Amino acid sequence: MSILTKTNELWFFEIRLESIGGMGANLAGKMLAESGVLGLGLNGTNFSSYGSEKKGSPVKSFVRFCQPDVEIRDHSPIEQPDVIGLFHEALHTTVNVLSGLKPGGVVLVNSTRSFEEIRRDLQFPYGTLALIDAMGIAIDERTRVNTSMLGALFRICDFLDPDTMRQVIRQTFEKKYPHLVEPNLRTFERGYQEVRFQTIEALTDAAGMKFERPEPLLGYETQVLGGLIRTQGNSMLKDLSGSRQGYLPELDLASCIHCANCDSVCPDLCFVWESGEDKRGRQQMFLKGIDYQYCKGCLKCVEICPTGSLSSLREEVGYADNHRVAHVFN
Ligand code: SF4
Ligand code: SF4
Secondary structure (H helix, E strand, O other): OOOOOOOOOOOOEEEEEEEEOOOOHHHHHHHHHHHHHHHHOOEEEEEEEEOOOOOOOEEEEEEEEEOOOOOOOOOOOOOOOOEEEEOOHHHHHOOOOOOOOOOOOEEEEEOOOOHHHHHHHHOOOOEEEEEEOHHHHHHHHOOOHHHHHHHHHHHHOOOOOHHHHHHHHHHHHOOOOHHHHHHHHHHHHHHHHHOEEEEEOOOOOOOOOOOOOOOOOOOOOOOOOOOOOOOOOOOOOOOOHHHOOOEEEEEOHHHOOOOOHHHHHOOOOOEEEEEEEOOOOOEEEEEEEEOOOOOOOOOHHHHHOOOOOEEEEEEEEEEEOOEEEEEEOO
C-alpha cells in the first residue's frame, strides 16, 4: 500500500510553509524534504521563495513528495497544498495564507490562542486546524521556532518517521554545537506531542480554498495614464508586527527622561514624540509612546534605555475589531 495515502492527480503530496524571514521556514522545509527522501526513500523536492527585503518579509517554502516510481517534473510553487504550516499567525493580515488549500487539508498555526479565534481570523470554517505554541516552546528551550513547528508537522505527516528527524538534529549540531543537541531534540519532541487538533467536517460538496496569485497594485494595465504617485516610498501601510518573535518593548513613561536614546537606535522610527514645555517653560520634545505597527521586536531600544523605562515583554498577538492588540501574559 502507498505510504502517501493522500495525493493529487499527479500523485504528489504537497506542503506549503508560510513564514517570515528569520523564523527558519526555509531550513524546516529542507529538513522535512530530506527526511522523506533519505529516511523513507520517497521522491521529493523543496525550494523556497522570498524577496530581497530585510528580515521580516514574507517567505514561502514548498515541499513536494511522491512515490519513488513517480518522477517529479513539476517545479512550480505549490498552489493547492495538502498541508499549510503558518509560522506566524499575524501573517494572515498581509498574505492570503490559506490560498488554494485542498478540501480535507490541514492548517498548522503557531499560536497560543483558541481554535475559535484562529478560525475566525483565518476565515477557515471547516477542515482540520492544528495549533502549537511553537514560539513558547522555543523560548522555554532556548531554541528556534522551526524545530517545534517541525515536530508538529511530523505528527501531521504521519507517513514520515520522526526518528529520521531526530537523527538529522543530532548530525546537524553534534560537531559544532553539541550543547544544542538535547534542547533541539526536546523542542522537536514537544512540538510532536503538544500539537492540538480540531476537525470540523466539511459539507460533502465543499470546495477547497480559492487560489489567488497576488497581483501588483500598479502595473502597465492598471496605471492611470499620466498618473502621479504622490507617496512613493511611503511606509504608512507597512505592518512590521509580523516580524516580532515573541517579545516587544513596553514603555513606562513615568520613569522616562525623554533622552531619545531609544529613538536613535530604533531602525523603524517607532517612537512617537510631541512638543511641549518643560518645568521652566522651555520648548522640548516629549516621548508619547511606541507605534507597535512598525515595531519588529529587535529590542535595541530596551538595551540602550538608561533608566529602565523600556523593558521586554512576552507578547500574545490578538485581534479585536480589526485592530492588533498586544497584551502581556505571565
Ligand atoms: S531611552 Fe528610555 S529614558 Fe530615554 S527617551 Fe527612550 S524610553 Fe525614555
Ligand atoms: S524593539 Fe524597539 S528599537 Fe526595535 S523596532 Fe521595536 S521600538 Fe524600535
